[in-house]
Amino acid sequence: MNLLDWLDDRTGYRGLLRRALYEHIPGGARWRYIWGSTLTFAIFVQFVTGVVLWAAYSANAQGAWESVYFIQNQMLGGWIVRGIHHFMAQATIVLLVLHLMQVMIDGAYRAPREVNFWFGLLLLFLVLALSLTGYLLPWDQKGYWATKVATSIASMTPVVGPSMQQLLIGGAEYGHLTLTRFFALHAGVLPAAVVLLIVGHVYLFRRHGVTVPEGAEGAPDGNFWPDQVLKDGVASLIVMATVLGLVLWTGGAHLGAPADPTEPYSAARPEWYFLFLFQWLKYFPAGWEVIGAHVIPGLLVGVVAAMPIIGKWRLGHRFNLGFMFALLAGVGMLTWLANAQDAADPAFVEAKIEADERAARVEELAASPTGIPPEGGLALLRSDPLMQGPEIFAARCSSCHRFNGHDGLGDIPTDEPSASDLAGFGSRDWVRGLLDADRVASAEYFGGTDHARGRMVRFVQRGLAQLTDEERADLLPKVVMALSAEAGLPAQAEADAADAQTIGEGRTVMQSEPVNCVRCHLFRGVGADDDAPVLTGWGSREWMMGMIHDPTQDEYYGDNNDRMPSFGADEDLSEAEIGLVVDWLRGDWYEAPDGR
Amino acid sequence: MTDFHDDHGRSDGPAADIPPRRSFLARLGAIIVGTLAGLIPVGAGAAALLDPLRRGSRDTGMVRVTRLSALPVDGSPKKFTVQADRTDAWSTYADTPIGAVYLRRSDDAVIALNVVCPHAGCFVRLLADEGRFGCPCHNSSFDLDGEVNNASSPSPRAMDALAVEIRNGDEVWVRFQHFLPGRDEKVPV
Numbered sequence: 048m049n050l051l052d053w054l055d056d057r058t059g060y061r062g063l064l065r066r067a068l069y070e071h072i073p074g075g076a077r078w079r080y081i082w083g084s085t086l087t088f089a090i091f092v093q094f095v096t097g098v099v100l101w102a103a104y105s106a107n108a109q110g111a112w113e114s115v116y117f118i119q120n121q122m123l124g125g126w127i128v129r130g131i132h133h134f135m136a137q138a139t140i141v142l143l144v145l146h147l148m149q150v151m152i153d154g155a156y157r158a159p160r161e162v163n164f165w166f167g168l169l170l171l172f173l174v175l176a177l178s179l180t181g182y183l184l185p186w187d188q189k190g191y192w193a194t195k196v197a198t199s200i201a202s203m204t205p206v207v208g209p210s211m212q213q214l215l216i217g218g219a220e221y222g223h224l225t226l227t228r229f230f231a232l233h234a235g236v237l238p239a240a241v242v243l244l245i246v247g248h249v250y251l252f253r254r255h256g257v258t259v260p261e262g263a264e265g266a267p268d269g270n271f272w273p274d275q276v277l278k279d280g281v282a283s284l285i286v287m288a289t290v291l292g293l294v295l296w297t298g299g300a301h302l303g304a305p306a307d308p309t310e311p312y313s314a315a316r317p318e319w320y321f322l323f324l325f326q327w328l329k330y331f332p333a334g335w336e337v338i339g340a341h342v343i344p345g346l347l348v349g350v351v352a353a354m355p356i357i358g359k360w361r362l363g364h365r366f367n368l369g370f371m372f373a374l375l376a377g378v379g380m381l382t383w384l385a386n387a388q389d390a391a392d393p394a395f396v397e398a399k400i401e402a403d404e405r406a407a408r409v410e411e412l413a414a415s416p417t418g419i420p421p422e423g424g425l426a427l428l429r430s431d432p433l434m435q436g437p438e439i440f441a442a443r444c445s446s447c448h449r450f451n452g453h454d455g456l457g458d459i460p461t462d463e464p465s466a467s468d469l470a471g472f473g474s475r476d477w478v479r480g481l482l483d484a485d486r487v488a489s490a491e492y493f494g495g496t497d498h499a500r501g502r503m504v505r506f507v508q509r510g511l512a513q514l515t516d517e518e519r520a521d522l523l524p525k526v527v528m529a530l531s532a533e534a535g536l537p538a539q540a541e542a543d544a545a546d547a548q549t550i551g552e553g554r555t556v557m558q559s560e561p562v563n564c565v566r567c568h569l570f571r572g573v574g575a576d577d578d579a580p581v582l583t584g585w586g587s588r589e590w591m592m593g594m595i596h597d598p599t600q601d602e603y604y605g606d607n608n609d610r611m612p613s614f615g616a617d618e619d620l621s622e623a624e625i626g627l628v629v630d631w632l633r634g635d636w637y638e639a640p641d642g643r
Numbered sequence: 644m645t646d647f648h649d650d651h652g653r654s655d656g657p658a659a660d661i662p663p664r665r666s667f668l669a670r671l672g673a674i675i676v677g678t679l680a681g682l683i684p685v686g687a688g689a690a691a692l693l694d695p696l697r698r699g700s701r702d703t704g705m706v707r708v709t710r711l712s713a714l715p716v717d718g719s720p721k722k723f724t725v726q727a728d729r730t731d732a733w734s735t736y737a738d739t740p741i742g743a744v745y746l747r748r749s750d751d752a753v754i755a756l757n758v759v760c761p762h763a764g765c766f767v768r769l770l771a772d773e774g775r776f777g778c779p780c781h782n783s784s785f786d787l788d789g790e791v792n793n794a795s796s797p798s799p800r801a802m803d804a805l806a807v808e809i810r811n812g813d814e815v816w817v818r819f820q821h822f823l824p825g826r827d828e829k830v831p832v
Contacts, residue, residue, distance in 0.1 A: 108731060108734070109734070192765060192766065195763075195764040195765070196763045196764055196765060196780060198764075199762075199763040199764035199824040199825060200763055200825070202823060202824060202825065203824070203825035203826070209823055209830075210696060213695050213696055213698070214692070214693065214695055214696065216695075217695045217732070218695045218698040218732070219698055219821075219832045220731075220821070220832070222731035222732055223731050223732040223733065223734065224695065224731075224732050307740075308740075308741065308742055308743075309724045309725075309740040309741070309742055309743045310766075311743075311758070311766040311768055312766060313766065313768050313779035314779070315765055315766075315779065315780060325780070325781075328763070328781050328797060329781045329782055329797060331797055332794065332795050332796065332797060333791065333796060333797060333798060333799040333800075333827075334799060334827070336762070336797065336799065336825050337825075340825075394768070394770075394777075394779065395779065398779065429740070438724075441721075441722075442709065442713065442721065442722065442723050442724070443709065443713050446712060446713050446714065446715060446721075458771060460715060460719070461715060461717045461719050461771075462715045462716055462717055462719075610712075612710065612712060619709070619710060621738075
């Protein structure tokens with residue numbers, strides 16, 4: 048007795064194998080029987096790639112996006128595994144629908160296969176639930192906002208809704224526990240249920256056998272192995288190749304910017320196979336949400352579940368087929384409408400571009416030498432002048448100041464500006480305009496302020512007017528360069544270095560007649576401290592921080608301060624926030640060397 | 644050698660030689676003992692899983708958001724981030740962004756609206772050009788006071804107005820709260 052004989056005696060594995068492989072197929076192997084096997088294959092792929100992703104994924108609000116970023120960008124082959132998982136999830140839905148249609152058309156859902164039909168239906172819902180829970184796990188803006196809508200809809204369920212939502216998301220708001228719970232469902236509960244149901248599904252399928260299509264009854268019988276397995280294998284390979292092709296073609300699954308409850312995400316949409324539900328909800332005005340989100344979908348699913356019973360009646364099968372095709376057509380129609388409306392909505396298109404820019408920016412920062420801090424990817428964005436500067440400027444500065452005429456975010460406030468336009472503050476262009484008699488009292492500079500009638504404006508308009516044309520041509524450019532050099536703007540570093548000599552001359556000009564800035568200002572140790580801002584280091588980070596902290600300090604406007612609030616001294620803005628605005632205004636933020 | 648020992652160690656139905664009364668007691672005992680054993684992990688598990696239900700609301704009390712001077716005098720709304728301390732399960736964040744509000748002047752008062760759509764929880768955007776708020780998800784539409792201004796709006800109620808106080812002259816304080824989506828009345832989460 049050899050080892051395999053012994054094993055067979057103790058386990059009976061040969062009999063089991065034989066029963067599994069040499070299943071008798073009346074009418075022979077057929078291409079139309081491949082759907083179940085390709086689905087099993089697709090789910091097998093999801094298990095394999097899922098476990099690999101699981102081995103690198105961290106389910107918490109400060110680790111989810113970060114670990115997915117790592118998988119996607121740094122792990123060897125990570126993007127391919129994630130891409131396959133992403134696209135195979137979609138392929139699974141497609142295959143499920145095709146399998147369902149096959150079963151419907153062949154009438155394979157009717158007696159005695161009712162229970163198996165219900166098992167299949169349950170599997171469909173489990174796969175949809177897997178997709179829904181998986182969408183949140185990267186914890187990016189897209190998944191976050193789309194899932195918020197989904198759980199909000201769950202909370203509308205009469206009576207138990209709010210508790211259900213709270214249990215699902217692990218508390219009153221989204222956070223760590225939302226991820227741990229979704230992950231437990233996605234990688235634990237739901238896959239276990241899928242396996243159980245597939246076992247049951249296959250068992251019942253074997254019990255009842257294939258449904259031989261009409262007209263094929265006379266064909267010679269075949270075996271599962273190898274006739275049908277070959278066909279199933281070919282189909283599975285085609286599915287796999289398609290998915291791999293999609294991964295390579297698209298560059299893999301997309302990863303948006305990290306989830307942020309304070310940052311609008313107007314492009315929030317569910318995965319494409321849920322778009323029909325999303326579109327559907329638009330048609331239910333106030334008071335009808337429960338009808339739209341729960342009652343009608345529930346009834347439709349009820350009809351589908353009842354199809355094996357309906358199919359017993361004379362016209363039942365035709366009704367079922369008609370109903371199923373109408374349902375699919377409706378779903379297709381709604382999906383198309385959702386896409387068409389979004390494409391025609393400029394605000395949506397713009398939101399999508401913004402979202403992509405934000406995602407690209409956080410990837411740029413994450414790939415920087417400093418990398419992702421332990422506080423996570425969101426902290427990168429929140430400490431980035433390029434992203435946060437305009438936000439803070441729009442909220443706190445734009446009620447008086449402008450940035451190139453807008454509020455920093457591109458919107459034009461309705462109130463007239465009452466303080467200078469700060470785009471390019473400290474640059475040579477900006478100083479040139481300040482010293483221009485025609486512009487100094489305009490809205491760009493002091494026009495909206497009390498200083499419009501102050502000494503500086505008077506000096507530019509009258510004092511400088513007394514210069515001869517030669518003096519003007521010789522002295523003013525030097526002053527412009529010298530004062531602007533105080534700011535030390537990163538964008539001007541090269542120009543400042545190249546013009547070092549002229550800048551030195553300009554400093555002397557500033558400290559002597561006829562320009563003589565030091566009559567009112569203190570500049571490099573010379574001059575009066577006369578409630579005019581100190582010009583030493585004017586426009587530098589330190590100078591601007593101090594100005595925004597408290598413009599009523601002696602070094603700034605002192606008692607002459609018009610309306611500028613003391614943002615730092617009054618604790619309206621933290622030093623970090625002031626720093627973000629200053630760095631943004633100064634054009635001082637990280638950029639990848641290759642300009643990516 | 645036999646092919647497949649299907650019935651090894653198994654038989655169907657009760658053994659004939661056990662008296663019915665003893666069989667009944669054994670069954671009852673098996674059910675009770677089995678249930679008891681099973682209840683312990685299930686009960687403990689259920690308690691842990693249900694824990695989120697006893698987590699309180701996220702009412703942060705009054706939070707200082709900005710100053711009056713930051714609000715446009717013509718009454719157009721502006722978005723502000725709300726910062727407060729926040730505990731998320733095992734992490735506690737000090738003074739962190741927890742959400743956003745639209746603030747606007749209205750006569751002598753300030754109106755504060757939570758940015759979250761009362762329909763399904765999306766981030767409502769301000770459509771300044773059209774003088775209204777619009778939800779980018781299901782197209783709910785609100786006027787600048789947050790009232791629903793379109794009969795086909797899916798939102799069952801106005802945008803959620805939050806309590807506002809002006810303190811120390813010009814500080815705008817807001818009671819930042821969330822409410823259950825998709826219902827007529829405002830029920831704090």
